[in-house]
Amino acid sequence: MKLSLQDNIKSNQGAWIFVSHSHHDLEKVREIRNYLEQRGHNPLLFFLKCLNDDDARLPELIRDEIKERNWFVLCDSPNAKASKYIPEEVALVETFDGKSKETIDLTQNIQPQLYKLERLLKRATVFLSYSRRDKDVAEQIQRALLRHDYCVWFDKEEVASMDAWDVRNRTALDEAATQGFVLVLLSAHSLSSPYCQAEVEAALQIAGRSQRSNVIPVVITPSIMELLHSQLFNIQCFDLTSGPFDDRIEELIRNLKTREME
Numbered sequence: 001m002k003l004s005l006q007d008n009i010k011s012n013q014g015a016w017i018f019v020s021h022s023h024h025d026l027e028k029v030r031e032i033r034n035y036l037e038q039r040g041h042n043p044l045l046f047f048l049k050c051l052n053d054d055d056a057r058l059p060e061l062i063r064d065e066i067k068e069r070n071w072f073v074l075c076d077s078p079n080a081k082a083s084k085y086i087p088e089e090v091a092l093v094e095t096f097d098g099k100s101k102e103t104i105d106l107t108q109n110i111q112p113q114l115y116k117l118e119r120l121l122k123r124a125t126v127f128l129s130y131s132r133r134d135k136d137v138a139e140q141i142q143r144a145l146l147r148h149d150y151c152v153w154f155d156k157e158e159v160a161s162m163d164a165w166d167v168r169n170r171t172a173l174d175e176a177a178t179q180g181f182v183l184v185l186l187s188a189h190s191l192s193s194p195y196c197q198a199e200v201e202a203a204l205q206i207a208g209r210s211q212r213s214n215v216i217p218v219v220i221t222p223s224i225m226e227l228l229h230s231q232l233f234n235i236q237c238f239d240l241t242s243g244p245f246d247d248r249i250e251e252l253i254r255n256l257k258t259r260e261m262e
Helices: 005-011 023-038 057-068 077-082 086-095 111-123 132-147 160-178 188-192 194-207 245-258
Strands: 015-022 042-044 070-075 100-105 127-128 151-154 182-185 215-219
Touching: 015 023, 015 086, 015 194, 023 042, 023 077, 023 111, 042 151, 057 086, 070 077, 070 086, 070 111, 077 086, 086 245, 100 111, 111 127, 127 132, 127 194, 132 151, 132 182, 132 188, 132 245, 151 215, 160 182, 160 194, 182 188, 182 194
Parallel strands: 015 042, 015 070, 070 100, 127 151, 127 182, 182 215
Antiparallel strands: none
């Protein structure tokens, strides 16, 4: 059965997105919230009734929450500018490294600005392509991405035949490359199976079209660099074997947050 990226996002955990806004703008902010939820993601809107504007705990709570989050929609309006805390939220987002943000002007029609939300969601979405025998490594990468609030397509189903691969995974690769990042895990296992090899070859073809490609070959066994030297030449790949594994995964995620996208 054909499985689209959007189907997968809705069946799994979407990205967690902090929506900075004045509660006086809630009616317009609901438009943004509804759009993000319809796309399968998780908008975070905070209004803490238990705290008042003079509560000394509020700035610390805001700072701690922003520090932990990665994706932000900043809702700009006269109410936001006049707020005691919204300008501070925005300044904090700017201060911390590795935060991805888009600003929506609530004084304007929101519909023409939806491309900004799409741009944010695209950067926050990752498709993992891997051999089933590399599942443990793929799961480690998945867990790290989830800690950074990513939406991760992590397909655990077995493919029954090459025809089934063609129907599902080739379409998924093409769609994923237009809607997010594709991490192609390269290993001896991924080159030994005809299904995985076909997926690797298709992904490398996409990656080779542009230096800004959203498809990123990720080396998880050292020998692959030599085996695929001619195919990886001029492709921006990422080597997880060149240092402590957990550190390299975090470096990969930092790369995703700043990498140019198609």
